[in-house]
Amino acid sequence: MGRESKKVDEETVADVHDLTVSYHIHPVLWDVDFQVPRGKLMAIVGPNGAGKSTLIKAMLGIIPSTTGWVKIFNEPYQKVRHRIGYVPQRGSVDWDFPTTAIDVVTMGRYGKIGWFRRPGKKDREISYTYLEKVGMQDFAQRQISQLSGGQQQRVFLARALAQEADIYFMDEPFAGVDVVTEKAIVNLLFELREQSKTVIVVHHDLQTVNEYFDWILLLNMRKIAIGNVDDTFNEENLRKTYGGKLAILSKAANAMTKGRVDGIID
Amino acid sequence: MTLMAFASFEIWIMVIGALVCSACGILGCFLILKKLALMGDAISHAVLPGIVVAVMLSGSLNSIAIFVGAGIIGVLTPILVDSLKSSRLIDEDAAIGSVFTFLFAIGVIMVANAGNIDLDTECVLYGEIATTPFDTWVVGGTPYEFDGHTFMKGGTDIGPKSAWTLGIVLLINILFIFFFYKELKISTFDPALALSMGLKPKLIHYLLMFFVAITTIASFEAVGAIIVVAMFIAPGASAYLLTDRLSLMIFLSGIVGAASSVLGYMLALALGGDVSIAGCMAVAAGGIFAMCFFFSPKYGVVVRFARRYKLKKRFHAENALVNMYRTHELGERCLVKNYRHNVIVRFIQQNILTEKDGELHLTEFGTEKAQNLMRAHRLWEAYIHKLGLPEDHVHQPADEMEHYLTNDLCTEIAQELKNPQSDPHGKPIPTKPAL
Numbered sequence: 001m002g003r004e005s006k007k008v009d010e011e012t013v014a015d016v017h018d019l020t021v022s023y024h025i026h027p028v029l030w031d032v033d034f035q036v037p038r039g040k041l042m043a044i045v046g047p048n049g050a051g052k053s054t055l056i057k058a059m060l061g062i063i064p065s066t067t068g069w070v071k072i073f074n075e076p077y078q079k080v081r082h083r084i085g086y087v088p089q090r091g092s093v094d095w096d097f098p099t100t101a102i103d104v105v106t107m108g109r110y111g112k113i114g115w116f117r118r119p120g121k122k123d124r125e126i127s128y129t130y131l132e133k134v135g136m137q138d139f140a141q142r143q144i145s146q147l148s149g150g151q152q153q154r155v156f157l158a159r160a161l162a163q164e165a166d167i168y169f170m171d172e173p174f175a176g177v178d179v180v181t182e183k184a185i186v187n188l189l190f191e192l193r194e195q196s197k198t199v200i201v202v203h204h205d206l207q208t209v210n211e212y213f214d215w216i217l218l219l220n221m222r223k224i225a226i227g228n229v230d231d232t233f234n235e236e237n238l239r240k241t242y243g244g245k246l247a248i249l250s251k252a253a254n255a256m257t258k259g260r261v262d263g264i265i266d
Numbered sequence: 267m268t269l270m271a272f273a274s275f276e277i278w279i280m281v282i283g284a285l286v287c288s289a290c291g292i293l294g295c296f297l298i299l300k301k302l303a304l305m306g307d308a309i310s311h312a313v314l315p316g317i318v319v320a321v322m323l324s325g326s327l328n329s330i331a332i333f334v335g336a337g338i339i340g341v342l343t344p345i346l347v348d349s350l351k352s353s354r355l356i357d358e359d360a361a362i363g364s365v366f367t368f369l370f371a372i373g374v375i376m377v378a379n380a381g382n383i384d385l386d387t388e389c390v391l392y393g394e395i396a397t398t399p400f401d402t403w404v405v406g407g408t409p410y411e412f413d414g415h416t417f418m419k420g421g422t423d424i425g426p427k428s429a430w431t432l433g434i435v436l437l438i439n440i441l442f443i444f445f446f447y448k449e450l451k452i453s454t455f456d457p458a459l460a461l462s463m464g465l466k467p468k469l470i471h472y473l474l475m476f477f478v479a480i481t482t483i484a485s486f487e488a489v490g491a492i493i494v495v496a497m498f499i500a501p502g503a504s505a506y507l508l509t510d511r512l513s514l515m516i517f518l519s520g521i522v523g524a525a526s527s528v529l530g531y532m533l534a535l536a537l538g539g540d541v542s543i544a545g546c547m548a549v550a551a552g553g554i555f556a557m558c559f560f561f562s563p564k565y566g567v568v569v570r571f572a573r574r575y576k577l578k579k580r581f582h583a584e585n586a587l588v589n590m591y592r593t594h595e596l597g598e599r600c601l602v603k604n605y606r607h608n609v610i611v612r613f614i615q616q617n618i619l620t621e622k623d624g625e626l627h628l629t630e631f632g633t634e635k636a637q638n639l640m641r642a643h644r645l646w647e648a649y650i651h652k653l654g655l656p657e658d659h660v661h662q663p664a665d666e667m668e669h670y671l672t673n674d675l676c677t678e679i680a681q682e683l684k685n686p687q688s689d690p691h692g693k694p695i696p697t698k699p700a701l
Contacts, residue, residue: 024354060462078464086462097299097455098512107452111463116445143510159459 011038012074013167013198014059019068021051021058027066028054030222039196040215041189043203043229047242050220052202053089056169060086072167082112085165087156089172095145101155102140105131108162130158135184150181157185167198174205186212209233278399278426280531283547285432286485287523289439290494291501293478295516298502299454300471304359305344306498308366309475310482310491312343314373317483332483339369340479341472370491393490393544398428428488435484442477443516446470451512489544500551501526507555507562526551581669583609584639587618588668590628591636595693600626637696643668644689644696645679651690652683660690 014036021029029051036042044052057063059070061077073080085108105127106119113119119127131137134154139147147155153173160168173185189212192199203209209216209229216233218224218241225237297306316335324331343365350361402423424430443450452460453467460467478498485494505518530547537546560567586609593600602610602624610626613619618632628636646667647660655663671679680686688694 024352057458062458062461081462081464084462086459088456088458092458093456094299094301098506098510098515099451099455100510104455107456107459110448110452110460110465113448115449115465118448 012036013038013072014200015071015074016055016059017069017071019055019058019070020066021054021063022066028221029058031068032219032223033068034217034223034226036198036200036215038198039193040198041193041213042198042200042215042217043209043213044200044217044219045203045206045209045241046219046224050241052219053171055219056086056171056200056202060084060169083166085160085163085168087160087168087170087173090149090153090156090175092171095147095152097144099144100141101136101144101147101151102127102131104144104155105158105162108159111163126164127158127162130161131155133161134158134188148178150177153177154181154184157188161188165197168192168200170199170201172202172204174203174208206238275399276531278429279395279543280528282395282398282426282428282432282488283527283531283543284524285429285436286488286494287497287501287526287547287551288520289432289436289481289523290485290497291505291519291523292439292443292516293474293481294498294500294502295505295512295519296450296454296474297478297498298506299512303499304362305347305475306478307495308347308362309340309343309478310494310498311370311373312366313339313479313482313486314370314491315339315376316373317486318373318376333480336479336483337476340482341476343369343479344472344475391490391492392542393486393488393493395488395543395547398488399426401427403427403430431484432488435481439477439481442473446473447513450474489547493544493548496548496551497523497526500548500555504551504555504558507558507565510564522551522554526554529553583612584669585665587613587632587636588639588643590619590626591633591640594628602626638673639668641696642671642676644693645676645683645686646671647689647691648683648686648695649679657690 012035016032016034019029019032020027032055044055046052054063058065059072059077061070070077073083077084102124106123108130109119109123109127113123128137128140131140134157136151136154136158139151139155144152144155153176157170157173160170174182177185189199189201193214201213203213210233213229215227216229217226218232218237220241224241225232294303294306297303313336316339317332320332320335346365347358347361350356350365351358356364402425404423449460449465449467449470452463452465453470457467460470482491482494485497489497501519501522502515504522505515508518509515527547527550530550531543533550534541534543534546558566561569563569586605590600590605602621605626610619610621613632614621617629618635620627620629643664646664650663651657651660686695
């Protein structure tokens with residue numbers, strides 16, 4: 001591999017600078033700072049309440065951040081929305097909503113279509129192609145509550161593919177899915193990487209990190225480590241992430257919520 | 267009053283009622299899907315002070331000022347609720363509950379103290395749909411003063427003002443849903459994705475609330491602040507039970523709304539006397555919802571009951587079949603008198619059984635069916651035994667599961683257990699029947 005192609009490989013696609021996110025005044029992410037190179041499959045790993053979902057939501061501007069900034073493709077995310085795909089947690093929507101699988105996939109096109117205009121024949125064809133890609137074409141006209149958890153997750157994935165983005169954010173796509181679906185999703189992730197797209201995945205299962213991902217961010221209210229899986233995903237970093245040495249950060253957050261009682265200046 | 271005029275009066279009441287119910291119903295679909303039925307209630311009450319102020323300023327119930335006042339409060343209410351909610355001191359339902367009752371109560375006090383304005387509490391609460399057809403719009407006439415009011419002389423009567431206002435509001439609602447259909451849909455289903463795409467779900471939300479407020483005002487004179495809530499919720503809730511498509515749900519809610527008006531008016535006529543017509547329309551809307559709840563072909567209680575009954579009947583038959591197989595397995599005689607007559611008749615029809623001299627014999631087909639069930643039963647017993655359940659605990663769960671396990675799942679369990687030959691009680695597990 002020549003020097004120049006290596007430089008392209010290492011190109012930064014997401015730059016998170018000193019990001020602090022608070023729910024009200026209670027900080028849940030502290031000064032998170034990292035870059036993601038192009039073409040990586042990156043897992044965000046950390047214990048419950050570590051702020052993994054919060055991080056990707058903040059990166060996409062779905063929740064506001066207190067300080068810091070995020071650049072995607074060297075631009076604020078508002079300017080590059082059409083190059084971003086997002087898979088929210090499956091549990092975040094009402095699956096009893098009166099709509100079909102193909103309709104949900106077509107929603108992935110809405111951002112590209114823009115205001116007022118309706119999805120056209122081409123959008124429906126594209127959506128159908130992606131539904132086929134996740135093996136759900138036979139369920140296109142099914143009401144979405146009649147799908148199994150794994151099938152619903154695949155529909156969500158097809159919807160993100162329909163966004164035809166360059167960087168994807170996925171919030172626990174493997175949560176509660178069957179083995180077949182998990183394999184299907186992993187193969188799609190590999191395919192996206194081959195097209196040198198970047199995928200950032202909130203991930204729970206430590207056992208599959210080595211197999212599925214090549215880049216990892218260990219997170220627990222602050223960044224613990226980031227880098228390629230072989231070097232970064234080690235015992236020491238895991239201990240730091242899961243070891244619960246966060247007493248000071250938690251106490252600091254609580255102090256911010258309560259205000260200092262033994263005030264220095266009254 | 268001529269017969270002709272009387273008939274047109276009745277038709278106008280139904281038309282005005284239908285316009286109210288449809289205009290409210292189609293917006294109500296989104297309130298229901300956003301789980302904000304209570305917000306519709308809140309806005310319809312909260313607009314009252316806006317109305318009173320507007321009436322005081324403009325002196326009339328049919329003015330643009332009212333729509334402006336109501337529109338402002340309509341957007342203000344959810345903003346107030348949202349900011350109360352985001353204080354995290356109280357939950358959303360408590361926030362809605364306190365905001366709208368507070369605003370409504372202020373409105374009630376203002377009505378009582380306003381004295382000379384053309385509003386009374388009863389009208390505010392229940393509306394006066396029966397009088398709306400008489401307040402007509404005359405164009406091209408010459409105005410004259412009488413008893414302090416302005417009337418028109420000559421000109422052409424183009425129908426009740428209410429019908430015009432409501433017609434325009436219905437049209438505006440339809441256009442709103444038509445042009446913002448995609449945005450409304452995604453903002454309702456997945457606001458996070460909408461936000462990440464830049465489709466501004468908050469803006470859409472407040473626009474929806476604005477139109478809810480406008481519609482409330484337009485409906486106010488006809489049905490009042492309380493009954494309008496029924497019009498927002500009942501048609502959409504009925505339509506929700508009838509279809510799996512959002513577009514169809516919206517269309518059906520409009521139809522249900524119109525039907526509520528017609529049926530409600532007929533109910534009012536049947537009851538006679540001084541009964542509230544708007545109240546009857548709300549009752550009709552509730553009645554239609556009840557019908558949908560019980561008889562909806564897909565989700566109705568009756569259909570679900572029937573489905574469960576059918577399943578139960580299948581279980582009974584399968585249990586009988588397993589029983590017969592076991593009897594044969596033990597080398598005992600399977601007697602007609604031990605089984606229900608209708609089960610036997612059905613099994614014979616289905617070529618599962620033959621009967622001879624009071625004794626039952628399984629056909630080849632019947633044996634295969636029974637072996638399938640038996641295999642599922644005993645495999646499940648073996649499987650949960652392996653999971654650690656003691657031998658005497660495994661029969662009952664297997665009795666249940668034998669009805670659900672598919673052939674594929676049975677094969678998978680058999681592979682997992684390395685093709686066991688017998689269950690935990692030592693009974694043979696039939697091999698996979700040839701297909």
